[in-house]
Amino acid sequence: MTTAPDSGLNLLEVRDLKGGYNEVQILWGIELEVKSGEILAIVGSNGVGKTTFLRMLSGVLPCQSGTITFEGEALDGIGPDGVVARGISHVPEGRRLFASMSVEENLLMGAYVRNLTDQELSVDLDRVYGFFPQLAERRGQLAGSMSGGEQQMCAIGRGLMARPKLLLIDELSLGLAPRLVEELCGFVKQINEEGVAIILVEQDVLTAFELASRAYVFESGRVVMAGSTDELLENPEVKNAYLGI
Amino acid sequence: MIYIQILINSILLGGIYACIAVGFSLVWGVMNILNILHGTFLMLGGYITFWLFKLYGVDPFLSLPISAIVMFAAGYAIQRGLINKIVRAPMFMSLILTFGLQMIVVRLAIYFFTGDFRTVQPSYASFSISFYGLIIPFIRVAIFSLGVILTGLLFWFMAKTRTGRAIRATRMDLDSAQLMGVNIGNIYAITYGLGAAVAATAGSLVSVGFAISPVSDLEFLSKAFIICTIGGLGNISGALAGGLILGLVENFGALYLGPGLQNAVGYVVLILVLFIRPTGLLGRKGFE
Numbered sequence: 001m002t003t004a005p006d007s008g009l010n011l012l013e014v015r016d017l018k019g020g021y022n023e024v025q026i027l028w029g030i031e032l033e034v035k036s037g038e039i040l041a042i043v044g045s046n047g048v049g050k051t052t053f054l055r056m057l058s059g060v061l062p063c064q065s066g067t068i069t070f071e072g073e074a075l076d077g078i079g080p081d082g083v084v085a086r087g088i089s090h091v092p093e094g095r096r097l098f099a100s101m102s103v104e105e106n107l108l109m110g111a112y113v114r115n116l117t118d119q120e121l122s123v124d125l126d127r128v129y130g131f132f133p134q135l136a137e138r139r140g141q142l143a144g145s146m147s148g149g150e151q152q153m154c155a156i157g158r159g160l161m162a163r164p165k166l167l168l169i170d171e172l173s174l175g176l177a178p179r180l181v182e183e184l185c186g187f188v189k190q191i192n193e194e195g196v197a198i199i200l201v202e203q204d205v206l207t208a209f210e211l212a213s214r215a216y217v218f219e220s221g222r223v224v225m226a227g228s229t230d231e232l233l234e235n236p237e238v239k240n241a242y243l244g245i
Numbered sequence: 246m247i248y249i250q251i252l253i254n255s256i257l258l259g260g261i262y263a264c265i266a267v268g269f270s271l272v273w274g275v276m277n278i279l280n281i282l283h284g285t286f287l288m289l290g291g292y293i294t295f296w297l298f299k300l301y302g303v304d305p306f307l308s309l310p311i312s313a314i315v316m317f318a319a320g321y322a323i324q325r326g327l328i329n330k331i332v333r334a335p336m337f338m339s340l341i342l343t344f345g346l347q348m349i350v351v352r353l354a355i356y357f358f359t360g361d362f363r364t365v366q367p368s369y370a371s372f373s374i375s376f377y378g379l380i381i382p383f384i385r386v387a388i389f390s391l392g393v394i395l396t397g398l399l400f401w402f403m404a405k406t407r408t409g410r411a412i413r414a415t416r417m418d419l420d421s422a423q424l425m426g427v428n429i430g431n432i433y434a435i436t437y438g439l440g441a442a443v444a445a446t447a448g449s450l451v452s453v454g455f456a457i458s459p460v461s462d463l464e465f466l467s468k469a470f471i472i473c474t475i476g477g478l479g480n481i482s483g484a485l486a487g488g489l490i491l492g493l494v495e496n497f498g499a500l501y502l503g504p505g506l507q508n509a510v511g512y513v514v515l516i517l518v519l520f521i522r523p524t525g526l527l528g529r530k531g532f533e
Contacts, residue, residue: 060423084426096421098414109414112407113426162426 009072011036011166011197012057012088017066019056020221026052028221029066034166039188039198041208041229043242044218050201051093053218054168057199058090059083070166084113087165093174093201095155099144103135103154106143110161128157131187149180156187166197173204185211205242209233217242250379251496257381257389259492261454264392264447265465266472267399267484268440274479275416275436276332278339281347282323283444284466286316288459289350290445291452292358298365305365305453306387312445320441324434332433347462354459362456370453388450395446399439400481412436416479471515477528486527490514 012034020026026049034040042050055061057068059080068075070086078086089110097106107128111121129136132153138146143154152172159167172188173181181204188211192198202208209215209229217225217238225232232238269283290312297303297311323346331338372383403409414422415432423429448465451457468491476487491511498510518525 058424060420079428080423081426081428084424090424092421092424096418096424098417098421100417101410101413105410108407109410109422109425109427112411115407158425 010034010069011071013067013069014057015067015069017053017056017063017068019061019064019066020049020052021061025064026221027056030221030223032216032223032226034197034199036165037192037195037197038214039192039200039212041212041215042199042201042218043203043205043208043215045203045242048218049221050218051170052221054090054170054199054201057083057088057168081113084162084164087163088168089159089162089164089166090168091155091159091170093170095148095151097143097151097154097158100142102140103143103146104139106154106158107135107161110158111163113162124161124163128160131160131190132157148176149184152176152180152184153187156184156191160191160196164196166199167191168199168201170201172200172202173207181207205238246378247500251500252493253379253381254385255492255496256489257385257492258496259489260389260392261447261450261488262468262472262491263485263488264396264443264450266469266476266488267396267481268443268447269466269469270473270476270478270481270484271399271403271443272437272440273473275412276328276339276433277336278328278332279336279343280437280440281340281343281466282350283440283469284462284464285347285350286320286441286444287448287451287465288354288457288462289319290316290448291457291461292354292363292448292459293445294449294452295363295365295457298367305367305449306391309391309446309449312449313442316445317438317442319438321434321438323441324437325430328437329430329433351459351462358459360458360460362458363452364456365453367453382454384454388454391450392447395443396481396485399443402439403481408432408435468511471511474515474525475518477525480527483525483527487525490526 010033014030014032017030018025018027030053042053044050052061056063059075059078059082070088075083075086098109101109104125107125108121111124116124134150135153135157138150143151146154156169169188172184176184185207188198188200200208200212209232212229214227215229215232216223217232225235225238265287269280272278272280272283293312293315294305294308297308298305328339328342331342370384374381374383403413411422411427411432412435414425415427415429419429448457472484472487472491475490476485477483494510494514495507499507502510
């Protein structure tokens with residue numbers, strides 16, 4: 001694993017993070033960092049703690065111990081609203097749109113913590129509609145009535161409305177046709193090119209590695225491998241366990 | 246002619262019924278708590294208007310905002326300090342907690358206000374318009390209009406404002422709303438405060454046209470319950486529809502069956518609706 005010499009400061013640093021739900025410990029000391037502007041993938045099979053990890057980053061799940069540092073400052077005890085306000089937004093698994101709100105209202109919910117004027121909001125809405133022209137056509141439609149791919153676009157758009165520096169995407173490809181996944185990957189690249197760092201949690205390892213420059217492999221709540229995606233693709237263990245080659 | 250008169254009376258009554266029920270529906274719909282204090286907020290709103298009129302001569306319609314603000318603050322504090330602690334527990338807990346609070350408040354009200362029936366009698370109380378033999382009391386029209394305006398205001402707030410949107414989002418998907426940075430405890434307290442404020446304002450309106458006492462609260466509560474169940478929980482148009490239907494049913498019930506059975510007819514309709522359409526007339530399953 002190579003260290004980037006040009007960036008002295010990581011955007012996000014996670015040290016010895018432990019936690020879970022009530023009595024059940026799921027994460028056993030995660031060490032992870034995200035550099036500014038990169039796409040990072042977290043892969044691993046079902047139930048290894050990927051989603052739990054994201055939920056702890058967004059502050060909806062408390063940590064037992066360990067530290068999360070974002071832009072050099074600790075994220076302890078600031079709550080989910082504080083985390084969003086600091087510039088981390090979370091696109092949850094299964095999209096979790098507000099089904100009987102319109103697309104536009106869903107997007108507005110994404111900007112909730114920023115408390116903007118209508119004029120500022122329309123600038124940001126236009127930015128999201130720029131990324132996803134399909135959403136602009138459907139802005140008045142109920143979010144729950146759209147197809148899975150469009151819902152995923154809406155969920156990502158909603159995340160972008162918070163103007164994040166770091167976007168957490170949980171299962172981009174879940175339940176979507178390959179053609180749609182490809183299209184969504186294009187959008188994710190575009191968003192990243194605008195300077196937004198992305199953590200992509202995926203079960204579909206090939207898709208994740210295509211997008212990301214680095215990846216972490218989770219197994220039973222621990223990081224078992226980490227490195228550049230090119231290196232990991234050559235790794236026989238990864239090939240065997242996750243790529244089925 | 247009598248039918249038209251009763252129809253007018255029913256609509257005028259239905260408007261205020263909608264206003265009585267809408268806060269109850271909001272609180273139940275968003276937080277899934279059965280708020281026994283709802284009728285108590287109406288009763289207190291009525292007394293705020295009554296005492297301001299009696300002691301300081303404040304016009305009852307001018308005291309509406311005072312009722313709303315005072316009871317919003319009280320509702321916000323009750324939710325933040327007490328109900329939020331048990332809001333994740335089974336619904337039964339919220340019923341017991343609010344029932345306990347209701348008993349305390351009503352006993353205090355009896356102690357301080359006495360159990361006498363009171364009504365606000367401004368100088369224009371007996372004005373009415375009459376044409377072609379129909380009588381339309383001015384006060385009832387004013388109460389009806391303000392009740393409808395208040396319900397409309399709540400509707401606008403929920404549909405168009407940032408906070409209203411956050412309340413709806415919280416109702417639809419609590420977890421997702423939290424990820425958007427919505428502070429759930431705060432949104433719950435605002436929702437409860439709004440429910441209390443609308444209830445208190447409705448109570449203020451009621452105190453002008455009807456007699457109230459500290460124990461009127463259970464009557465208000467049962468009306469709110471029937472209206473919400475008939476119209477469908479959790480949506481404002483459901484409360485409007487339920488209110489109008491109950492107004493019609495009660496007035497025509499009184500005509501055909503006598504005033505003694507007037508209230509019973511409401512319950513009969515309630516049971517019929519539960520048989521035919523358990524979600525209420527305008528309700529959807531899971532109300533979203």
